[in-house]
Amino acid sequence: MKVLLMGHPNVGKSVFFNRLTGANVTESNYPGTTVDYTKGWMKIEGEDVELVDVPGTFSLDPKDKAEDVAVAMLHETKDAKVITVIDASKIERGLYLALEIIEEGYPVVIALNMWDVAWDKNIRIDARNLEKILGVPVVPTTAISGEGIKELVSRLKSAKPVEVDDIIANAGGLT
Amino acid sequence: MKKKLSEMDYDEKGTVIEIDRDLQKRVAGMGIRVGKKLRMITKQPIKGPVDVIVDEAETSLGLELADRIIVEVD
Structure with missing residues (x-):
């Protein structure tokens, strides 16, 4: 199984990566670019899983080289599962990217990272309800302290593709 | 009052009403x-970017983008 870590720049993807993979890591340039990415391995219930730390991107319409690479990496691994890391204190724009990835048919798990920061800013998110609406696992995490990471990994296997029309219906239609 | 995002004053708040x-x-x-809703916090001189706060988070927009976003200021 292959798992991609995707999200905006500076939301903690690499912290996740380091927590999940440990030491066995290779860093390389994406062919033809100077944009580097890291990949490593982890074990989930005995199965070897390849984890890729994709460069940060704001959307799937690339605006610079790093975003080009991020989008290309997503598109060339059609069978990948995607952990979308969102800064919980900036949830709306994070969800925009998550929805773009869901729309392309990838099984997605959402990590609402920096949960502690959002909490400190008095931002409260009903993760359960969000999960109900989106139909994909939504897990509050604080990657720096490791909170929520176990749950995130355990929910990977329940990630499955979701139809955007279903999400719209669950959200009560378009406004 | 309507104005371009690039024409907002420091600390001015407004609501986006039109984007190219x-x-x-x-x-x-x-x-x-x-x-x-957004708030303008910094404008860099010499055609530099415009910084705004949206949803408690800072975002920086190039002038050519900010010129094409219309805001109703409070």
């Missing part, structure tokens, strides 16, 4: 869409 169509997707990933 071909720009909409580009700025959506930055959290900017019609109906969003």
Whole structure:
């Protein structure tokens, strides 16, 4: 199984990566670019899983080289599962990217990272309800302290593709 | 009053009412869409970017983008 870590720049993807993979890591340039990415391995219930730390991107319409690479990496691994890391204190724009990835048919798990920061800013998110609406696992995490990471990994296997029309219906239609 | 985002004054607040169509997707990933409230916090001189706060988070927009976003200021 292959798992991609995707999200905006500076939301903690690499912290996740380091927590999940440990030491066995290779860093390389994406062919033809100077944009580097890291990949490593982890074990989930005995199965070897390849984890890729994709460069940060704001959307799937690339605006610079790093975003080009991020989008290309997503598109060339059609069978990948995607952990979308969102800064919980900036949830709306994070969800925009998550929805773009869901729309392309990838099984997605959402990590609402920096949960502690959002909490400190008095931002409260009903993760359960969000999960109900989106139909994909939504897990509050604080990657720096490791909170929520176990749950995130355990929910990977329940990630499955979701139809955007279903999400719209669950959200009560378009406004 | 309507004005371009690039014409907002420091600390001025407003609501986005219009974005050039071909720009909409580009700025959506930055959290900017019609109906969003924002506050201008910094403008860099010599055609530099405009910084705004959207949803408690800072975003920096190039002047050529900020010129094509219309805001109703409070």
